[in-house]
Amino acid sequence: MIAFHLEFIYLCSWAFVLLLLLLSEAILFFVAYFLLDEMEDHFIASHLVSINKRTLGNGPLGRMRRVRKIGALTGRFTHLQMLEPCAVMEAEILPEHLRKWLRASGRLFRLALTGAGLLMVWLGVEWVCTTLSTPVNDLKLLFIAGMIGCLALGLMAVFAKVYISFFKLAEIESLLKESYFVARNQRVLGNGAYGRYCRLAHISFMLLLDDDFLSKSDPYAMAEIARFPSHLRRLVIIPTRILAYSFLGYCAIYLGGKAFGLFA
Numbered sequence: 001m002i003a004f005h006l007e008f009i010y011l012c013s014w015a016f017v018l019l020l021l022l023l024s025e026a027i028l029f030f031v032a033y034f035l036l037d038e039m040e041d042h043f044i045a046s047h048l049v050s051i052n053k054r055t056l057g058n059g060p061l062g063r064m065r066r067v068r069k070i071g072a073l074t075g076r077f078t079h080l081q082m083l084e085p086c087a088v089m090e091a092e093i094l095p096e097h098l099r100k101w102l103r104a105s106g107r108l109f110r111l112a113l114t115g116a117g118l119l120m121v122w123l124g125v126e127w128v129c130t131t132l133s134t135p136v137n138d139l140k141l142l143f144i145a146g147m148i149g150c151l152a153l154g155l156m157a158v159f160a161k162v163y164i165s166f167f168k169l170a171e172i173e174s175l176l177k178e179s180y181f182v183a184r185n186q187r188v189l190g191n192g193a194y195g196r197y198c199r200l201a202h203i204s205f206m207l208l209l210d211d212d213f214l215s216k217s218d219p220y221a222m223a224e225i226a227r228f229p230s231h232l233r234r235l236v237i238i239p240t241r242i243l244a245y246s247f248l249g250y251c252a253i254y255l256g257g258k259a260f261g262l263f264a
Helices: 002-034 036-041 048-056 060-074 085-092 096-132 138-167 169-174 180-189 193-208 211-217 219-226 230-259
Strands: none
Touching: 002 036, 002 060, 002 096, 036 048, 036 060, 048 060, 060 085, 060 096, 085 180, 096 138, 138 169, 138 193, 138 230, 169 193, 169 230, 180 193, 180 219, 193 219, 193 230, 211 219
8 A cells, every 4th residue: 555655755756757848948938938038139249149049040949049048158158158158147137027028937947857856766766675575696786786876976076066065156256256157157047056156067068178268258267267276176176077987887787787687
């Protein structure tokens, strides 16, 4: 009886996640057909939005992708968008009545992704418990232990990044006063848990960039990054690398187990 209720809760949770995704896409569709042209008219100095308009087209999917790209400019932008700082600057002064629609769609999408991630963790824990409750050979046990180890490392890296974002971020950002993007992220992303995590993630990305890319995207920060303290550099970069390597390790072990026929 308890197992039936848990299964019902699990299915209802996936239905709720899908509902959040549909709401996010519905808002995106509304913005694409009723507000997109007004949004794009605000981007005068930058060429990125006009290029997207030409390349992505006026179809439903094309317009929705154009909205997503403007939404990224107003929130957590991609590394390629860093090459067009004028677009990021113009997105920062986008009128509030337009920004709120982009925020609503983005928040629903992030909430749905978080819910889906938690449900996948639930499914993984249930799979591990079911697998270990039956007789397994040593090789399969070794693969399962490796997957659990990678997952534990990834969670430790996430917790480390959250800790750094709350207790070391102010010190780290104080060393990058000339960077437009660091100051912009402080203004736009805010001081919430998600905003702080994204601000730290961007700094770790900046510290990993080569000089050629940085000279085109944020040239005023190059001198500060060159003299960035090595102990803080390690503090920012190491958790990011551990998180990336643990994800790759988890995927490699799982695919290896599938190839050897260990995981049905």
